[in-house]
Amino acid sequence: MANYLTQDDVQAYGPDLVDFAQRAAVHAVGPHLQNLEQQNAELQRQVAREARRNLDTIVAGAVPDYKQIDSDPAWLSWLAQIDPLSGRQRQQLLNEAIAASDASRVIGFFRQFQAAGRASGPAPAPSHSPSYGTRRATSSISGQIYSAAQIAKLYDQHRRGAYRGREAEWARQEADIFRAQHEGRVVGGKDVQGK
Numbered sequence: 001m002a003n004y005l006t007q008d009d010v011q012a013y014g015p016d017l018v019d020f021a022q023r024a025a026v027h028a029v030g031p032h033l034q035n036l037e038q039q040n041a042e043l044q045r046q047v048a049r050e051a052r053r054n055l056d057t058i059v060a061g062a063v064p065d066y067k068q069i070d071s072d073p074a075w076l077s078w079l080a081q082i083d084p085l086s087g088r089q090r091q092q093l094l095n096e097a098i099a100a101s102d103a104s105r106v107i108g109f110f111r112q113f114q115a116a117g118r119a120s121g122p123a124p125a126p127s128h129s130p131s132y133g134t135r136r137a138t139s140s141i142s143g144q145i146y147s148a149a150q151i152a153k154l155y156d157q158h159r160r161g162a163y164r165g166r167e168a169e170w171a172r173q174e175a176d177i178f179r180a181q182h183e184g185r186v187v188g189g190k191d192v193q194g195k
Contacts, residue, residue: 052098052101055098055103058103059103066110069113079109093105102167104163104171107171111174112174143180144176146177158170158174
């Protein structure tokens, strides 16, 4: 902020007059500034509400059952666990994504949870795609094969903002990582969920 008073002003008019002028100015504009601060706070609340509505709409489009998942005790338990790639609790990471209105990261949490549930759930019916072991044995793997190190690097790049402004690209990349895990295209080290 600019300093409108100089030391020459204080010497020319004296510290008492300068102090009086400053107090008179605060008295005159103080109520207006307070009103502006209140308006600004209300606008910030409105923007936050609108951002959350937009976030919810985007998440609902990508994960239609996200509200049911959000009330699932298994989801809450999963969120309480430590994310193997960041070393931080998933709930904290999700809260940060929500606060930043980062739809791709929020969607990623739901998809990662869903992928973990499918991986640990009952075996699929014969009409579904082959399991992890079957795909490996038949060598019918198609798509990119990832190493655990490559996945860690991709997630590190995402955390550092490499996909900022390219959320759709990140969502496709992350979805392919989850498919790769399910299809047996992740080799070496721990899988995406750290199991």
